[in-house]
Amino acid sequence: MADGGLTVLDGSQIRNSLTQLCNPFDSPISGFIFLEKATSQARTLLFGLSLPEHLTSIVGERVGLHDPDFLSLQLDPDQAFLKLRDYLQILADKLKDDPLVVSILDGGVLRLFLEDEDDFAMLAENIFTDLDLEDTGKLSKNEIQNALIQMGVEMGVPPFSDRMETDALLTSILKKHGAEGTEELGQAQFAHLLQAVLQDLADSLSSKPIVVIQDIKVINGSKLRKVLDDQKQLNEITESIFRDVTSKENGPPSIEKIRGYLERKGSELGLPPLEANPAVVLLYGQVFSGLDKDKSAELEREEFEGIVKGIFKAFVEELQANPVFHDLES
Known part of the structure; x- marks a missing residue:
């Protein structure tokens, strides 16, 4: 789905995969390794999303992962496969009852703004005006971060402090363009810098989309x-x-x-x-x-x-x- 829009994770993505799920285990594994594999499998089926702690806790409890001895328990391949199916089925059932609403940010919305010169010029002008509280006609480079925050998920920008990897991506892009400094820029210079930052962000999201959980109940x-x-x-x-x-x-x-x-x-x-x-x-x-x-x-x-x-x-x-x-x- 186009980023900035909403996708409902209601477990159907997982249920559809269960009919074709093959046993990924070819040798005995510990409960600790199983937990890693099960979590990774769930994330793969849910667009790389790190599931909320309350959800993984409920699923883990129902599958028996909270047993103090589970992490050191040895599971043969068949046992591990059955438990993996249980894990995914319970997760799918839980999402059916209490779906998650997410935005999948893949750079699409950002590219639309960047490809239309008039739309981008208007966007950059509006952001500059909103951030120039003292009406000086100047903004420091580090205001680019506030520009990204103001754009938000609806415009395809992932939020800061959402996840460690998201923060790392945004911080690295800002650092690459010197957008952490205090040098003052006029409106045209600010727009040029914002354009470069957004282009890099769109390219990064295109190769590795970010999924953001929305505070919306279905x-x-x-x-x-x-x-x-x-x-x-x-x-x-x-x-x-x-x-x-x-x-x-x-x-x-x-x-x-x-x-x-x-x-x-x-x-x-x-x-x-x-x-x-x-x-x-x-x-x-x-x-x-x-x-x-x-x-x-x-x-x-x-x-x-x-x-x-x-x-x-x-x-x-x-x-x-x-x-x-x-x-x-x-």
Whole structure:
């Protein structure tokens, strides 16, 4: 996918590979070497991404990698292969329930700016103006780093301090062009230096893309699906909703009141909050428009659970078909 855009890592990349996975082990290995191999295999399948610690911890625990004796354990090739498949399958399942949203930075967006002289001139001018806070018409060379920070992932620039190798790449490019100094530059000189830095960065990313995890949650109905699969939990949640919508203040239950409850507390069940994006309002409208009953009519106790379950199923179907992206920074 073009860099600056979003790619969802939902485990499908791993699941597709499992059908063709061959045993990479031809001799016994220790648990320590296995862990290195499994981590490397996962990174290869996920565009070189270093997985978040919380994710590797969950997968490792379920595969038994946290056993104090595991690192020194000797595994024959068949044992290692089976455990590798378990590791990748569990990782794929975890990503299906809780996908990661990433940007794959491969230099594409930067090249678009660099190849269009007018676009680049406007970009450089805007950045220079934003950074020239005192309106002196001059900026020091080391402001190039702030220019890169201002451009950010949306313009194809990886963030500083994201990973050690990313910092090393950006620092080496800045050092190569003397962009760490304090010499003052006019707007044209600053634009020329920025162009050279961005060209080197685009070339580096083209040969070795960088994957950046975005602070975006994908809400795909997986949490609500687990509720539907657990009758005890479903009963408890239904009872909680019933008590809420039949309180003294609310009166008898109705579909309209169920909707109000979910709009207020649906995020606790894995539903997207209304403020996530405008599509959520449409999602609620789609789900509740499919109900035949009068939305404000009083519901009998015995039909309440069936209606709630039907609403949950409708949300799951809609979210599986059209997941909602929730920017956690907003």
